[in-house]
Each structure stands twice: as C-alpha cells, then as structure tokens.
Amino acid sequence: MFDTMTLTKATAGVCGSFLVLLLGHWAADVLYSSDAHGEQSYVIEVADAGAASEDVVEVSFEELMASADAGKGAKVFKKCAACHKLEDGVNSTGPSLYGIVGRAQASSAGFGYSGALTALGGTWSAEELDAFLLKPSAYASGTSMSFNGLRKEKDRVNLIAYLDSLDD
DSSP states (O other), X not given: OOOHHHHHHHHHHHHHHHHHHHHHHHHHHHHHOOSXXXXXXXXXXOOOTHHHHTTOOOOOHHHHHHTOOHHHHHHHGGGXXXXXXXXXXXXXXXXXOTTOTTSXXXXXXXXXXXXXXXXXXXXXXXXXXXXXXXXXHHHSTTOSOOOOOOOOHHHHHHHHHHHHHHOO
C-alpha cells in the first residue's frame, strides 16, 4: 500500500499547496500595496524638546571627587586588575598603580613605558587621570595600553578615589 509513488504524490501535493499560497501572496502584494502614503489624519503637537535640555546642571569635577566612593572604585578596579597590580613596585603587563595619584607620569621603576607616555611628562593629578581613563588612546596617542576607557564619569572618579586611598 505504501510505495514510492504514494510518497511522491504526497510530496508533490504539499509542494503544490505551498506554491499556490506563495503565488497568492505575491498577487495580493501587487494588488493591495501602495507606494505613496497619504496625509496624516491628525497631528499630535509635542512640546519643544530643546527646553528640557536647558535644565541640565553641570557638576564640577571637584564636586564629583568630593562625592566619590572608594568602595565602588574597588569594584571598578576589577577591570584594571588583569594588567595592573596595587602593590608598591610590583609591575605586571601594566605598571603598579600604588600611589599613582600625585606621582610623576611614566615613573614606575622597572616598567618599560611607551614613547607616548614618556613624552608627556607632568604628574598624575586627579584631573589628568580622569582624562586618561576616559580614553587612553586619545590622551596619549600611541600608548601601548589597549584599554578602551571608562565612559561613566562616576566610575572614573570612584576609581581615582580608590587609587588615592591606597598610598601611605
């Protein structure tokens, strides 16, 4: 009763049904589609969006640093821990970050800095660290640090507060 001819007929019936449905769908698209849209039947007026942006209050960096949480900065440091150590004089892929706030740039003993950082000079103030942590490659073009940076300003100030709390 069940031979290859029966299987062939059943398969042809299913394929034929799908073909009829597909052709019907294409025909309906041609008949009922419109390329042009008519005018809106009503328009909803929206208040000026520019007025809302004027209410934004800029907070100074000093105020952010005053409200920084070193405990939250310890959590943010986990992103840095793969390459940096917090022990004094212990370098890894990156230099030791012990006492970095207020330290001269590119001055960790025994670490080979890129030419981009050694050319900068200066010290790592909280403001300088904030600019560096935002996007290291923009701060020191050609740096060997591959980290993309911390976008959230609160994360940066919390991390700086944490790093500042570590030195004696």
